[in-house]
Amino acid sequence: MSAQSNCAARTRPQTKPILVIAAIAASIGASTPSRASDTDSEHLFGFTEGADIGKAGEREAESETIGRFGKAAGSYAAFTQNGQVKMVPIENFRVGVNAAFGYFDMSGVPELRDGRMATLQGISLEARYMLLDRHAAPFGLTVIAEPRWGRIDATSGSSATSFGGTLTVAADKELIDDRLFGALNVLYDPQATRLPIPSAWHYESEIGASAALSARISTALFLGGEIRYLRAYDALGADAFAGQAIFAGPTLYVQISKHVALSAAWNAQLWGRSASGDALDLVHFERQQAKIRINFNF
Numbered sequence: 001m002s003a004q005s006n007c008a009a010r011t012r013p014q015t016k017p018i019l020v021i022a023a024i025a026a027s028i029g030a031s032t033p034s035r036a037s038d039t040d041s042e043h044l045f046g047f048t049e050g051a052d053i054g055k056a057g058e059r060e061a062e063s064e065t066i067g068r069f070g071k072a073a074g075s076y077a078a079f080t081q082n083g084q085v086k087m088v089p090i091e092n093f094r095v096g097v098n099a100a101f102g103y104f105d106m107s108g109v110p111e112l113r114d115g116r117m118a119t120l121q122g123i124s125l126e127a128r129y130m131l132l133d134r135h136a137a138p139f140g141l142t143v144i145a146e147p148r149w150g151r152i153d154a155t156s157g158s159s160a161t162s163f164g165g166t167l168t169v170a171a172d173k174e175l176i177d178d179r180l181f182g183a184l185n186v187l188y189d190p191q192a193t194r195l196p197i198p199s200a201w202h203y204e205s206e207i208g209a210s211a212a213l214s215a216r217i218s219t220a221l222f223l224g225g226e227i228r229y230l231r232a233y234d235a236l237g238a239d240a241f242a243g244q245a246i247f248a249g250p251t252l253y254v255q256i257s258k259h260v261a262l263s264a265a266w267n268a269q270l271w272g273r274s275a276s277g278d279a280l281d282l283v284h285f286e287r288q289q290a291k292i293r294i295n296f297n298f
Helices: 016-025
Strands: 059-069 075-090 093-107 115-132 140-152 159-176 180-194 201-216 221-233 241-255 260-274 288-297
Touching: 075 115, 201 241, 221 260
Parallel strands: none
Antiparallel strands: 059 075, 059 288, 075 093, 093 115, 115 140, 140 159, 159 180, 180 201, 201 221, 221 241, 241 260, 260 288
16 A cells, blocks of 8 residues: 565665755756745655645645565566656635545565556545644644545555545744754554455555755755654554554755755665565565655746
């Protein structure tokens, strides 16, 4: 689900592109915000969400690619390409719609069918309501609801109709004026999946928490890191533990211009435990996860 490598090298996304982007950012500056406080915090923190949503009347288009790599054995790579449009119809409230496309490449992974496939993964909506604006309050606080419909299993790519959604509470704060930002998230992600067998439904859920820091390196460039804890259940509630994992890794944000920004993140599973007691949880999660996103405000 949600909430959440033919060779060893393939299961390790290279961090070199992040360093290249950072170098390019050094030459960007004239058209970017002069203060870090003027930067939208939503995408500063990688997989962790910032609380900013934009101003009334603003619209945004976003392209986001999420890659997931590595299982207990064999070769596993899965990508989700999200295309989203968003708008802020009134102050403190934003809505959006997203189409997700999936690509899967698997070989020799226990309980997963070998093969490659690309297909429409599903459709989702998003509603964000900002309870506190960090510019006027001690910190920013936003509630995010993302109901979704899926037509394939997010791990195997097999046909399976699902209905679910993620509820996230995102908080952030400018810890050092014009220099350092911090964010905290908590989330709950339930899902009901109708299997191909008639009248057979599978219920699952995920809860999680994350913390992140992002520091301003130059006018255009922010670098940081995040840590995430995710816990999976084979039920909609917390009464059927299935597995857990801790992910951590670096983040990057480049304000290319006033209206264009690029962000990236890479996380590795540092620790995990499945219900069967395995050293890592590579059933519900992957060894590594990566994200790259570009957004346009207009």
